[in-house]
Amino acid sequence: AEGGRGTQQRSKEATMTAVASTCVMGADVRAEGRQEEEESVARNPELQFVESTHERRSDFSPYVDNAGTTVAIAGADFCVVAADTRMSLGYAIPTRSFTKVIKLTDKAVLASSGMQADILMLQKRLQIHLQWYEHNHGKVMSTPALAQFLANTLYMRRFFPYYSFNVLAGIDEEGKGWCFSYDAVGSYERVKCASSGSGQTLVQAFLDNQVSHTNQQIVPQEPLALEAAKALVRDALSAAAERDIHTGDWMDMFVITKDGASQSKFVLKFD
Numbered sequence: 001a002e003g004g005r006g007t008q009q010r011s012k013e014a015t016m017t018a019v020a021s022t023c024v025m026g027a028d029v030r031a032e033g034r035q036e037e038e039e040s041v042a043r044n045p046e047l048q049f050v051e052s053t054h055e056r057r058s059d060f061s062p063y064v065d066n067a068g069t070t071v072a073i074a075g076a077d078f079c080v081v082a083a084d085t086r087m088s089l090g091y092a093i094p095t096r097s098f099t100k101v102i103k104l105t106d107k108a109v110l111a112s113s114g115m116q117a118d119i120l121m122l123q124k125r126l127q128i129h130l131q132w133y134e135h136n137h138g139k140v141m142s143t144p145a146l147a148q149f150l151a152n153t154l155y156m157r158r159f160f161p162y163y164s165f166n167v168l169a170g171i172d173e174e175g176k177g178w179c180f181s182y183d184a185v186g187s188y189e190r191v192k193c194a195s196s197g198s199g200q201t202l203v204q205a206f207l208d209n210q211v212s213h214t215n216q217q218i219v220p221q222e223p224l225a226l227e228a229a230k231a232l233v234r235d236a237l238s239a240a241a242e243r244d245i246h247t248g249d250w251m252d253m254f255v256i257t258k259d260g261a262s263q264s265k266f267v268l269k270f271d
Contacts, residue, residue, distance in 0.1 A: 073207070
């Protein structure tokens with residue numbers, strides 16, 4: 001028994017000696033590493049700024065909001081969709097001519113706000129798949145099918161979403177106006193009017209009152225005319241540009257009818 005206890009004691013002592021030796025070696029390695037870093041910074045002083053900046057970036061995010069506002073109105077046989085062209089980065093304006101509206105087909109137009117890089121990536125992906133669909137099926141994807149495909153595309157990236165908030169407007173095969181509002185992960189609904197972006201809180205209430213006639217006892221019986229819808233879209237974006245510093249410069253407007261999509265441009269605010 002005494003021999004066994006002696007063996008255990010010697011084994012513990014050997015283990016403690018090995019651990020202490022490892023700790024000493026680790027401390028020596030760390031000291032050598034710090035010495036090499038100090039020598040490297042001494043040779044290249046600019047590295048000191050890079051290192052200190054990196055240590056402070058604990059709040060790093062892969063996303064940035066480039067803001068902007070989009071608006072869309074669906075009528076009985078038409079759709080009007082528009083967005084401003086200002087691209088913001090905080091209080092800076094990197095460009096005043098970033099187009100947030102893209103024609104996907106002759107009868108469907110997508111307007112997006114959010115992060116410019118993700119918006120461009122999403123637009124390219126949709127265009128590529130629309131070409132594949134046309135080659136495989138010999139026809140252009142319909143607006144309702146495109147709405148579902150956009151939802152699937154956004155949902156597929158739900159764990160690392162496209163930082164884009166989309167409004168899809170178009171005409172279906174029967175000539176009826178469609179307007180869809182999306183969140184970042186693909187949840188969507190068909191609505192009479194929609195908006196997204198930094199000016200949404202300013203615009204959506206106006207659209208609900210003038211287009212959807214929400215909670216109104218006296219509702220106009222005649223359907224909304226095309227010219228009236230265009231005027232409402234211009235007024236909505238102009239009002240947003242007055243109050244939202246991230247909305248302004250120019251307005252890109254698309255009008256979609258059974259004859260196709262036509263584009264026009266209007267001036268907003270440049271300050």
